[in-house]
Amino acid sequence: MSRRDLMSADPAVRRVMIADDDELTRGGIRLILGGIPGVEVVAEARDGVEARDLAIRHRPDVVLLDIKMPHMDGLAALREICRSSSVAVLILTTFGDEHYIDEALASGAAGFVLKSSAADELEPALRAVTAGEMFLSPPVTRQAVTQLRQLRQLRPTPPGDDVMALLEQLSSRERDVLELLAQGLSNTAISERLVISESTVKTHVSRILQKLSCENRVQAALLAHRAGLLDQGGG
Known part of the structure; x- marks a missing residue:
């Protein structure tokens, strides 16, 4: 059975929020999520303050959170989101962000998804974190x-x-x-x-x-x- 079949067999709807300051990145992630059965994008944030506020307001199952954002960086937003809710937060990262790994995990991140591998990694990542598990890209x-x-x-x-x-x-x-x-x-x-x-x-x-x-x-x-x-x- 393929990964797509496994996702299709799972009736749970995963409510996802995207937080990234780059509009093209948000659009690309939204397109990938649109091809995954049972996933609904409920909000998009352009900076860390919006990410914090929208995550608390919409209570998605998963927040896809970039680290480098204006007004409030992703790590600060991560800490506030985790203090205020039980939302699972997946860090969206480029491989240049590896020095943030320890701090993000200590702050409550449920894992890391590489932007360059999002097309392959988002599906298993969402399945893992909504099951209470952690997802880490192999390069991490x-x-x-x-x-x-x-x-x-x-x-x-x-x-x-x-x-x-x-x-x-x-x-x-x-x-x-x-x-x-x-x-x-x-x-x-x-x-x-x-x-x-x-x-x-x-x-x-x-x-x-x-x-x-x-x-x-x-x-x-x-x-x-x-x-x-x-x-x-x-x-």
């Missing part, structure tokens, strides 16, 4: 683990017994999935690499997060790098 994961690798090279520290004990809970296949996840591969890419179905990969990822007590893929990837799992596997 790769950027996070690259930063960790750099820190480890500056100050290498051996993994603690607690980290190794967590990894020992994983099956051999789960360790394979974790290693590829830590390289920043998407579920689709992992399924192709291991020659297993994408649904099986998703099940493995869910079990990995549960066993490692991680909230999202980035945390699991960072733990894998901390433990030197990729070094052992030659990744």
